[in-house]
Amino acid sequence: xxxxxLPIDGSLQPQNQGFLYPKHNSxxxxxxxxxxxxxxxxxxxxxxxxxxxxxxxxxxxxxxxxQHDYGRAGLGDLQERVKVAILDDNKTFTICQYDDGPIINIxxxxxxxxxxxxxxxxxxxxxxDEHQKKIVIYRSYLASFAGxxxxxxxxxxxxxxxxxxxxxxxxxxxxxxEDYVRLLSKSYIALAPRGYGGSSFRFxxxxxxxxxxxxxxxxxxxxxxxxxxxxxISFYVSNPADLMAKIKKHSKSELKRMGKxxxxxxxxxxxxxxxxxxxxxxxxxxxx
Numbered sequence: 001x002x003x004x005x006l007p008i009d010g011s012l013q014p015q016n017q018g019f020l021y022p023k024h025n026s027x028x029x030x031x032x033x034x035x036x037x038x039x040x041x042x043x044x045x046x047x048x049x050x051x052x053x054x055x056x057x058x059x060x061x062x063x064x065x066x067q068h069d070y071g072r073a074g075l076g077d078l079q080e081r082v083k084v085a086i087l088d089d090n091k092t093f094t095i096c097q098y099d100d101g102p103i104i105n106i107x108x109x110x111x112x113x114x115x116x117x118x119x120x121x122x123x124x125x126x127x128x129d130e131h132q133k134k135i136v137i138y139r140s141y142l143a144s145f146a147g148x149x150x151x152x153x154x155x156x157x158x159x160x161x162x163x164x165x166x167x168x169x170x171x172x173x174x175x176x177x178e179d180y181v182r183l184l185s186k187s188y189i190a191l192a193p194r195g196y197g198g199s200s201f202r203f204x205x206x207x208x209x210x211x212x213x214x215x216x217x218x219x220x221x222x223x224x225x226x227x228x229x230x231x232x233i234s235f236y237v238s239n240p241a242d243l244m245a246k247i248k249k250h251s252k253s254e255l256k257r258m259g260k261x262x263x264x265x266x267x268x269x270x271x272x273x274x275x276x277x278x279x280x281x282x283x284x285x286x287x288x
Contacts, residue, residue: 115197
């Protein structure tokens with residue numbers, strides 16, 4: 001399989017985004033990571049358009065939209081520049097971390113999305129920098145969550161369904177990074193409800209810390225389901241009230257084993273420069 005990188009106007013690859021989230025994160029995400037992956041694997045690339053199986057549209061969507069009033073400004077200019085860049089949308093794919101997706105019309109271009117909100121798109125992980133401090137503490141909570149409750153109704157539903165259970169901690173406190181990591185480390189399970197976007201940084205932060213992530217959302221955005229057996233290392237429910245029935249099937253020792261395996265999968269399959277191989281595997285299936 002060969003990939004042709006579409007030439008684009010330099011303005012579509014801003015050097016920074018001006019807003020960092022989570023707090024400990026650097027100005028780097030899956031959009032830049034995939035681009036760097038291709039540059040580090042030149043055998044995948046071709047400069048011959050006719051030889052290419054796919055065309056890669058290397059727009060840094062997140063940086064662009066954050067620099068343009070969260071996607072509310074400059075869309076006409078963005079649409080025109082992207083329209084000029086795309087040669088054949090039937091052969092084109094792009095990587096997008098931004099919650100609302102590319103926003104503009106990119107035709108039949110395959111969209112690999114880190115936090116999709118609709119049935120459109122192919123899931124990829126929503127990654128951030130790894131936490132430097134791995135604080136090991138006795139696990140006093142079966143499950144925990146700390147963060148904004150008002151970013152999606154399902155978070156309030158989660159709070160209502162689970163908050164009265166004694167060994168589950170749910171708070172809307174804005175914790176600093178050290179306290180956030182400490183809370184995760186005290187938990188067997190990290191509650192990772194969807195927010196404005198369909199995925200959650202918390203889901204993958206839990207994996208890197210060896211905690212079982214529990215995605216709660218209307219869409220199962222766990223990526224690469226054909227390649228990763230997610231039910232052995234995580235939970236997913238669309239209704240928060242259904243989560244406890246799933247959790248009760250596992251002992252605490254089993255949850256520890258799930259968390260350990262989740263960390264192994266994260267490190268071997270999903271961290272920066274590892275996850276792009278699964279995008280290529282998805283594309284390979286579409287060749288021919």
